[in-house]
Amino acid sequence: MKLTEKEIEIVELLEKDARLPMDTIAKMVSLSIPEVEQIIKKLEDAKVIVQYATIVDWRKVDGHEGVTAMIDVKVTPKRGVGFDEVAERIYRFPEVKSVYLMSGAYDLSVVIEGRSMSEIAHFVSEKLSTLDSVISTTTHFILKKYKHDGTVFEQGDQDRRIVVAP
CATH class of the missing domain: 3.30.70.920 (Lrp/AsnC effector binding domain/regulation of amino acid metabolism (RAM) domain)
Structure with missing residues (x-):
């Protein structure tokens, strides 16, 4: 199935965060909420979007x-x-x-x-x-687990900036 540029944008957004509100997605891809809902329904029906998943750190x-x-x-x-x-x-x-x-x-x-x-x-x-x-x-x-499906576990509050010395 060939996807349009907007459809690919929506899939990539949902892949990163499946809980994004429809109005946020619509703004990010410059479409109306009904258009976004229609695209998502089409992608779900075609099994391009197979499932929405939650990543849990069970150690906690x-x-x-x-x-x-x-x-x-x-x-x-x-x-x-x-x-x-x-x-x-x-x-x-x-x-x-x-x-x-x-x-x-x-x-x-x-x-x-x-x-x-x-x-x-x-x-x-x-x-x-x-x-x-x-x-x-x-x-x-x-x-x-350090990283799973793109999600980093326990980053901590370390300062990750690069040290710049004169």
Whole structure:
């Protein structure tokens, strides 16, 4: 689907902040509010805008810290469907947050979330590695998030100006 310049501007604005008020978006792209609403509806219907998401720093919520792991998966692709069938089987598990087809040593990258490392280990050993097409897995636990989807966590109040000396 080819988008107009205004449609691309609106998508970029919403990608940065999905909570922008319609009147603000309209002013920023020099359109009326009904025009902006119509464009957004069109983009949602066409699945260009798939979903609006909230980024949460769960470390700041007591009892909800959880564990996130990135799992590299090597698979045997099936004739006629390639990697799609095994990727679909993997993304249907509720623990799975993302699945990507990758270039390099591994075929799929799977991101999962659990309450503990043992819960993730159970997922890998009992669910993921038992799938027919899965040859091997390598699990990486995320220890700390510095930046996620363009959002920087815990910048602090440091003075980030460049020091200028005479």
